Amino acid sequence: MISRKLQYVIAALTVAIFVLCFYLVHLKRKAESMGDEPVPQAMTAPISGPAEEITLYVANDEDASLLPVSVSSAMPLDPGERGRIVIHTLITRYLRNDSPHPLGAGADVHDVYLLDPASAVVNLNAAFADSHRSGVEVEQLTVFSIVRTLKAQFPGLSRVRFLIEGKTRETLAGHIDISGWLDVAMVADASGELK
Amino acid sequence: MLRAESIFVRVATLLLFLLAVGLAAETRRVVVYAPKTNYQLDILVRDGVDYLGLTDLLEPLGHVESRLEDNKLKLSFNGGEAEFQDGKRQYRVRANARLDLAANFLLVNGRGYVPVVSVTQLLSRIAVQPAEFHDGSCRLFIGSTKISYSAELRHDPSRLVLSFPAPVKPSTLVEKGRVHLLFHREPVVSSGADKVSYGDSFLLSTSFAEIPGGAEFIATVQQPATVSIGDGGRTVIISPATQPPSAPGTVPAPTASPAAQPHSPVPRPRPFVILDAAHGGSETGSVFSPTLIEKEINLMLARQLQKELESRGISVVLTRVADNPLTGDQRAIAANTSHSSLYIAIHSSASGHGVRVYTSMVPALQPRQTRRSFLPWELAQSPHLDQSRIAASAIAAECAYRGLPVRSSAAPLRPLNNVTIAAVAVEVAPLGASADELAAPEFQQRIAATLATSIASLRGKLGAAQ
Numbered sequence: 001m002i003s004r005k006l007q008y009v010i011a012a013l014t015v016a017i018f019v020l021c022f023y024l025v026h027l028k029r030k031a032e033s034m035g036d037e038p039v040p041q042a043m044t045a046p047i048s049g050p051a052e053e054i055t056l057y058v059a060n061d062e063d064a065s066l067l068p069v070s071v072s073s074a075m076p077l078d079p080g081e082r083g084r085i086v087i088h089t090l091i092t093r094y095l096r097n098d099s100p101h102p103l104g105a106g107a108d109v110h111d112v113y114l115l116d117p118a119s120a121v122v123n124l125n126a127a128f129a130d131s132h133r134s135g136v137e138v139e140q141l142t143v144f145s146i147v148r149t150l151k152a153q154f155p156g157l158s159r160v161r162f163l164i165e166g167k168t169r170e171t172l173a174g175h176i177d178i179s180g181w182l183d184v185a186m187v188a189d190a191s192g193e194l195k
Numbered sequence: 196m197l198r199a200e201s202i203f204v205r206v207a208t209l210l211l212f213l214l215a216v217g218l219a220a221e222t223r224r225v226v227v228y229a230p231k232t233n234y235q236l237d238i239l240v241r242d243g244v245d246y247l248g249l250t251d252l253l254e255p256l257g258h259v260e261s262r263l264e265d266n267k268l269k270l271s272f273n274g275g276e277a278e279f280q281d282g283k284r285q286y287r288v289r290a291n292a293r294l295d296l297a298a299n300f301l302l303v304n305g306r307g308y309v310p311v312v313s314v315t316q317l318l319s320r321i322a323v324q325p326a327e328f329h330d331g332s333c334r335l336f337i338g339s340t341k342i343s344y345s346a347e348l349r350h351d352p353s354r355l356v357l358s359f360p361a362p363v364k365p366s367t368l369v370e371k372g373r374v375h376l377l378f379h380r381e382p383v384v385s386s387g388a389d390k391v392s393y394g395d396s397f398l399l400s401t402s403f404a405e406i407p408g409g410a411e412f413i414a415t416v417q418q419p420a421t422v423s424i425g426d427g428g429r430t431v432i433i434s435p436a437t438q439p440p441s442a443p444g445t446v447p448a449p450t451a452s453p454a455a456q457p458h459s460p461v462p463r464p465r466p467f468v469i470l471d472a473a474h475g476g477s478e479t480g481s482v483f484s485p486t487l488i489e490k491e492i493n494l495m496l497a498r499q500l501q502k503e504l505e506s507r508g509i510s511v512v513l514t515r516v517a518d519n520p521l522t523g524d525q526r527a528i529a530a531n532t533s534h535s536s537l538y539i540a541i542h543s544s545a546s547g548h549g550v551r552v553y554t555s556m557v558p559a560l561q562p563r564q565t566r567r568s569f570l571p572w573e574l575a576q577s578p579h580l581d582q583s584r585i586a587a588s589a590i591a592a593e594c595a596y597r598g599l600p601v602r603s604s605a606a607p608l609r610p611l612n613n614v615t616i617a618a619v620a621v622e623v624a625p626l627g628a629s630a631d632e633l634a635a636p637e638f639q640q641r642i643a644a645t646l647a648t649s650i651a652s653l654r655g656k657l658g659a660a661q
Contacts, residue, residue: 061546064602134481134489135544136622137551140606170609174480175542177607180573186556190605 050074056090057148057191059101059141066145066191068152069093079154083112083120086153087146091128101141104131110165117156119181122146123163132173139176144191151184158184225311225333226408226506228340228382229256233508234651235408237644238333239308244298246308249279249317255508255654256322256337261307268300268307270321277321279307288320304596332405334382341384344412346391346401353397354434355414359383362428365412374420374433379409380505397435466512468504468650469535472497473542473620476520483545483630490518492543492633496623499639500541503647509654527575527613536657537586537650540611540620545630549600550642551622552590554583555611575613582617582657589656590619593649599626599642617657621646 002010052075057066073089075082087109094103106127113121132142147160162169162178170179223238225247232255239246249270253259257273266281278287281302284295294316301308309317311328318326318337327336342363347356357376363383365376385403392400399415414420419436472493474480480489494515501511514529515521521529530538544551555576570577587603594601611618623642625632632638 064547064551133546135546136542136553136606136608136620137544137602137624138546140604143607174474174478175608177609177612182607183556183558186558186605190556 054086054089055149055152056086056093057145057152058090058093059145061101061138061141064137064141066141066148079114080112082153083114083122083150084109086149087112087122090145090149101138101145102133103128103142104133107131112150114154117154118158119161120150120154120157120159121161121163122150123166126165129164129169129172134173134175136175139172139174143172143176143178143182144187147182147184147187148191151188160184160187223333224408225328225335227252227255227335227337229337230340231255232654233380233382235506235508238311239301239303241301241308242298245311246298246301247311247314249307249309251306251648251652252309252314252318253322254652256324258655263302263305266302268302270307272321275321275323279309292320294320329384329405332409333407334405334409336382336384340382342382343384343386345386348393348395348398352435353395354432355398355401357412357431357433359429359431363431364424364428365431367422369420369422371419372416374414374416374422376412376414376422376431377406377409378412383410383412385410398433466510466533466535467654468509468511468537468539469514469530469533470497470500470511471514471526471530471538471540473540475515475518478520480542481544483633487630487634489543493541494518495634496543496639496642497541499643500539500646503640503643504650507647507651509647509651523609524613527610530610530618531575531613531615536616537653538614538616538618539586539646539650540608540618542620542622543633544622544624545633547624548626549602549624550590550594550645551624552587552594552601552603553606553608553611553620553622554587554603555580555614555618556605556607557612573612575615576611576618579615579617583611583619585656586617586650586653587619589653590621590646590649593645593652597641597645599645617653 051072053070054073054075056069056071058069059066071089073085075085091103091107091109093099094101095105095107104127106125108125108128109122110125111123113123115121132139143162146162150160151157159181161181162172168179170177172178223240223245224235225238227234227236234255236247236251239248249268250259250261253270253272260271262269268279268281270277270279275289277289279300280286282299284297284299285293286296286300287293296310296313296317298310298313314335315326315328318324322337324338326338327341328334329336342359342361345358347358348354349356359381361381363378363381365378365381368375368377384405389404390400390402394400397416397418397420399417401415402413404411404413414433416433416435420433421436423432423434424430425432472490474490474493476490478490480493482488483492497513498516501513504511512533512535514526526540557574557576557580559580560577576583591601591603606620608620611620623633626638
C-alpha cells in the first residue's frame with residue numbers, strides 16, 4: 001500500500017514533468033523562430049531611379065558553377081553607382097541563409113570605380129576579405145562571380161581590379177591572387193571551364 | 196559465457212584475416228626494372244588471374260600508341276605493332292605471328308590488360324627485350340638490369356665486404372645478432388648461394404631472400420655491427436661496431452627502420468617533379484579544425500606523393516619538408532632552378548569534393564614572342580602554358596578514370612604565373628562530408644597514387660627543362 005505522502009510526491013513530480021515538457025516545447029519554438037530571422041544585412045543608401053533587370057552571376061559551391069540570374073532593382077544613372085548596386089545586390093544574395101555560396105557576415109562593397117569603359121576597380125570592405133572562407137575554389141568562385149556580374153552590366157569591360165578598404169591585397173583569403181588586374185575575357189574562359 | 200567469448204574471438208580473428216587479405220589484395224604491385232627507369236604497376240585481379248595494364252607497362256619503355264576498334268586493341272610500340280581482342284587468348288604481333296596469352300586479354304574502361312605470367316613472352320615479342328619475372332618478389336627485370344653481388348669475408352679486422360656492379364642504396368636495420376639490408380629500389384638478385392655459413396668470430400652466416408617488392412640480405416653476427424657504404428655505393432661493408440672500416444671513401448650508412456628513406460653518398464639524378472606543399476609557418480592556409488590545418492595536410496600529401504613517385508622510379512624534390520614559410524617568389528625560384536620538368540603545388544580544402552586541377556591564368560605567347568623572348572616575371576609561365584595544360588589534362592583524366600570527382604580550370608593563383616616549367620596546382624577536398632578525411636592515410640594514399648600514376652604518364656611528354 002502506497003502511503004499518502006508518497007502519493008503527493010508522485011503527483012507533484014508528474015505535474016513537474018508536464019510543466020517542463022511544455023517549457024521545452026516553448027524553448028524549441030523560440031529557437032526555431034530565431035533561425036528564421038534575417039541575418040544582418042549591409043546598410044545602403046536609398047536608390048533613386050527606375051527599376052531595371054540586372055544579371056548576377058551567382059556561384060554555387062556544390063558544382064562550382066556560375067549561373068546567370070536576372071533580378072529587378074532600382075538603378076541610378078551614375079555608372080560607378082550602378083556597379084556598386086549590382087555588386088551589393090550580389091553580395092546580399094550570398095548573405096542569405098540559403099546561399100549556395102555563403103559569405104561572412106558584414107561583407108559588402110564600398111565603391112565601384114569605372115576608370116574608363118574598359119577598367120573597373122572594386123573596393124570591398126574589410127569584413128568581405130577577413131571573413132571569407134579560405135580555399136582556391138571558394139575564393140575563385142567569389143572573384144569570378146563579381147567580375148562576370150560587372151561584365152554583364154558593363155559589356156565594354158576588359159579588366160577588373162580589387163581593393164580591400166582602399167588598399168591592394170595579395171590574396172582574397174590566402175589563395176586567389178587579387179593583387180593585380182584580372183583579365184575579364186580570361187575569367188570568362190576559366191569560369192566556362194568550371195561549368 | 197566462455198563459449199560466447201570463444202565465438203567472439205573467432206569472429207574477430209576471421210574479420211581481421213579478411214581485412215588483411217583485402218588490404219594485401221589491394222596493394223599488390225609489380226616492380227619493373229628497365230634499363231633507363233624503374234616503376235611500379237598495380238595488379239588487377241580478374242577471375243583469380245593477375246593482370247597488368249599493357250599501356251602502363253610499355254609507356255616508360257618507349258613510344259606507345261594504342262587505338263580501340265570495337266573490342267580490339269591495336270597497339271604500336273616503337274614502330275612494331277600488335278593486336279589484342281577482348282576475351283581472347285590469341286594475339287597477333289608483327290608479321291602476322293599469332294601467339295597465346297596464359298589467360299584471356301581484358302579490356303577495362305578502354306585499357307588493355309594482360310596476364311602477369313605472359314608479360315615476359317610479350318615483352319620479348321613486342322619490345323624485343325628479354326625479360327624475367329620473379330614471382331616471389333613480384334619483380335620484373337627487363338634487359339640486363341639485374342644486379343648480382345659478391346660477398347667476401349676479410350680479416351684483421353673481420354668484416355664482410357659486399358661488392359655490387361652498380362651503386363646501391365639499401366635500407367639498413369641493425370638489431371642484436373643480425374644486420375638486415377633491404378633492397379627496395381635496386382634490382383638486386385641472388386649471387387648463387389642464398390645461405391652461406393662462415394663460422395667466423397664476428398660473422399656466423401649470411402642469407403639472401405626475395406621479399407615482396409624487393410630483396411633482403413641478412414648477416415648473422417656475434418658482435419654489435421655497423422654498416423658503411425663506399426665506392427660510390429658499389430661496396431657495402433658490415434663490420435664490428437668497435438672497429439670502423441678503414442677503406443678510403445666510405446661513409447657510415449645510417450641505420451634506419453626498413454620503411455625509412457635510405458641515405459647514401461650516391462648523387463641524386465635530376466628531378467622530374469618539384470612538389471610544393473602550399474603555405475607554411477605563420478601562413479597556415481585554411482584551418483579546418485584546431486588540429487587540422489591546411490599547411491600540415493599539404494605537407495603530408497606532398498610526402499605521400501613523393502613516396503609514390505619514387506616507388507615508380509621518378510625523382511622528386513620538395514620546396515619544403517618542414518613547417519617553414521616561403522613566399523610565392525621563393526617557391527617559383529625553387530621551381531625554376533630545380534631543373535625539373537613539372538611543378539605541382541598542393542592545396543587542400545574542406546569545401547566541395549574530390550580534386551581540382553588549376554593552370555595559370557596568363558595569356559599564351561603572342562605571335563611575335565618565342566620561348567626565348569624576354570618576358571615580365573608576371574608572364575613567365577606563358578611559354579609553358581601548353582605543357583601545363585597537358586599535365587593538368589593527364590591528372591584530370593586519371594582522377595576521372597579512378598572515379599574521383601575532378602574539375603580543372605585556369606586560376607589566378609601564385610606562384611603559377613612565375614614558374615618557367617609545366618606548372619599546375621592541385622586542390623584536394625574530402626570525398627565525404629567531413630574534413631577529417633583529408634588526414635586519413637587511406638584517402639591520402641588514394642590521392643597520391645592517382646596523382647603519381649598521372650605524373651608517371653607524363654614522362655617524355657613535357658620536354659626537357661630549361
